[in-house]
Amino acid sequence: MIPGEFDYERPSDLGAVLRVLDERGDEAKLLAGGHSLLPLLKFRLAQPEVIVDLRSVTGLDTITETDGELRIGALVTHAQAMTDPATERYIMLREMAAGIGDRQVRNWGTIGGSCAHADPNSDWPALLIAARASLVCSSVGGERVVPARDFFTGVFETAIESNEMLTEVRIPARTANTGGAYQKLERRAGDFSTVGVAVRMHLDGGTIAQAGVALTAVPSPMAATDAEAILVGAAPSEESFAAAADAAAAQSEPVNDAHGPADYKRAMVREMTLRALRLAHERAASYA
Amino acid sequence: MSTHHISVTVNGAAHEADVEARTLLVHFLRDGLGLTGTHIGCDTSNCGACTVIVDGRSAKSCTMLAVSADGAQVKTIEGMADGANLHPLQQAFWDQHGLQCGFCTPGMIMQASAILADNPDPTEAEIREGIAGNLCRCTGYVNIVKAIQQAAGELSAADDAATVAEETAEPNEPVAAGGQ
Numbered sequence: 001m002i003p004g005e006f007d008y009e010r011p012s013d014l015g016a017v018l019r020v021l022d023e024r025g026d027e028a029k030l031l032a033g034g035h036s037l038l039p040l041l042k043f044r045l046a047q048p049e050v051i052v053d054l055r056s057v058t059g060l061d062t063i064t065e066t067d068g069e070l071r072i073g074a075l076v077t078h079a080q081a082m083t084d085p086a087t088e089r090y091i092m093l094r095e096m097a098a099g100i101g102d103r104q105v106r107n108w109g110t111i112g113g114s115c116a117h118a119d120p121n122s123d124w125p126a127l128l129i130a131a132r133a134s135l136v137c138s139s140v141g142g143e144r145v146v147p148a149r150d151f152f153t154g155v156f157e158t159a160i161e162s163n164e165m166l167t168e169v170r171i172p173a174r175t176a177n178t179g180g181a182y183q184k185l186e187r188r189a190g191d192f193s194t195v196g197v198a199v200r201m202h203l204d205g206g207t208i209a210q211a212g213v214a215l216t217a218v219p220s221p222m223a224a225t226d227a228e229a230i231l232v233g234a235a236p237s238e239e240s241f242a243a244a245a246d247a248a249a250a251q252s253e254p255v256n257d258a259h260g261p262a263d264y265k266r267a268m269v270r271e272m273t274l275r276a277l278r279l280a281h282e283r284a285a286s287y288a
Numbered sequence: 289m290s291t292h293h294i295s296v297t298v299n300g301a302a303h304e305a306d307v308e309a310r311t312l313l314v315h316f317l318r319d320g321l322g323l324t325g326t327h328i329g330c331d332t333s334n335c336g337a338c339t340v341i342v343d344g345r346s347a348k349s350c351t352m353l354a355v356s357a358d359g360a361q362v363k364t365i366e367g368m369a370d371g372a373n374l375h376p377l378q379q380a381f382w383d384q385h386g387l388q389c390g391f392c393t394p395g396m397i398m399q400a401s402a403i404l405a406d407n408p409d410p411t412e413a414e415i416r417e418g419i420a421g422n423l424c425r426c427t428g429y430v431n432i433v434k435a436i437q438q439a440a441g442e443l444s445a446a447d448d449a450a451t452v453a454e455e456t457a458e459p460n461e462p463v464a465a466g467g468q
Contacts, residue, residue, distance in 0.1 A: 002310055002311070002312065002315070003310045003312075004310065005289060005308075005310055006290065006309055006310060007309065008292060008309035008353075008355055010355075010356075031353070031356070034351050034352055034353070034356070035333060035351055038333075038350075038351045038352070038353075039332060039333065039351070041310075042331070042332075051309065051353075053355070053356055079345075101421065102336070102420045102421025102422075103346060103399070103402070103403075103417075103418055103420070103421055104336060104339060104346045104347055104348045104399070104421045105333065105348070105421060107346055107347060108345070108347055108352070190420050190421065
């Protein structure tokens with residue numbers, strides 16, 4: 001299947017990319033790993049006038065921990081996120097990335113492409129929402145740092161303006177007594193999530209001091225704020241976890257589709273939340 | 289129509305061509321270079337039949353533009369054998385009956401080569417996880433896994449032999465390229 005016609009540019013640095021975006025706006029689409037964009041081009045779901053290939057852009061493929069944040073360049077691949085020494089302590093991130101697609105897809109697909117595309121069944125958004133990450137949107141005018149909770153606005157929708165490129169993702173660094181988990185239900189190995197739940201938890205003494213809970217695919221990335229409210233200040237226990245899981249299921253808005261009926265997905269939100277909470281708690285408690 | 293001049297090294301040979309921006313890498317390999325060993329299966333990056341190695345990373349060539357591969361090193365199934373001698377992976381697929389219709393085989397072998405490049409001694413679980421992006425509708429995978437295990441053993445043995453040859457070689461004596 002051959003895509004429709006388009007012009008092609010391959011700038012050698014970020015500044016040149018941003019200048020093209022400034023001139024062409026919505027007429028341009030950025031190409032990183034291509035695993036979201038190429039299918040769209042083939043199916044004519046996207047028909048941009050110009051493709052801006054990021055393959056020659058350097059400096060956006062590193063992961064560093066700076067100023068209390070894990071900073072991930074937009075061109076970091078899922079495979080790199082899984083194996084880079086900088087993510088060694090970020091178990092949730094590695095476990096989530098390992099569940100994306102298959103090896104070939106992870107070799108080329110990028111965090112930036114995945115987040116900018118914002119497929120509602122993709123896994124990065126919920127993780128970033130749960131971890132209270134922020135995303136850097138760059139344009140010729142400068143940078144905007146947007147909290148993940150404001151960045152993902154709906155199904156295939158984000159806060160990126162037409163003259164901007166997502167250039168970096170910033171996750172608050174993992175500190176002592178902090179742990180996370182991502183639990184994904186998929187129909188086949190490597191499939192998009194039917195339901196996914198990300199949890200990040202910080203313990204202080206006998207209570208949960210901070211909690212992030214976010215959901216994938218019911219129907220788009222969302223913070224389970226009712227669950228978070230139940231958890232913060234509560235003791236980590238089967239009782240509080242069950243109450244939070246109930247709240248997450250109630251707040252989710254699953255739809256009937258090829259992945260399953262809505263009531264099944266709602267039940268799975270509850271179960272995946274419960275599992276993610278138990279695992280995140282275990283990891284937080286054992287990380288001194 | 290947007291046409292671009294590209295230089296791509298495929299199986300060690302440099303190629304230059306003018307391609308339309310929308311040409312997929314798999315079409316360039318098959319139609320442009322006549323390397324029809326790389327197959328087009330699902331065309332949606334699910335099946336892995338089109339798997340090739342681009343700059344050391346396995347890739348589904350139906351999901352990459354040929355123009356993006358400008359300047360890249362590409363390896364396809366045609367680059368595996370050494371003349372008439374099959375690559376250990378090819379021989380292992382033969383020996384273990386790792387194929388029936390053969391449609392998935394080129395992609396499967398290229399992905400297997402990527403797995404072994406990362407991990408010369410994979411467990412069965414690691415092999416299965418490594419070929420999760422390559423679908424075979426005939427074999428049930430059992431003999432494919434056996435083939436990759438056989439090749440892993442032979443390639444490690446060949447590496448050990450090459451190391452021994454290197455260590456025992458007299459100065460200035462050419463190192464035997466055992467199994468390379």
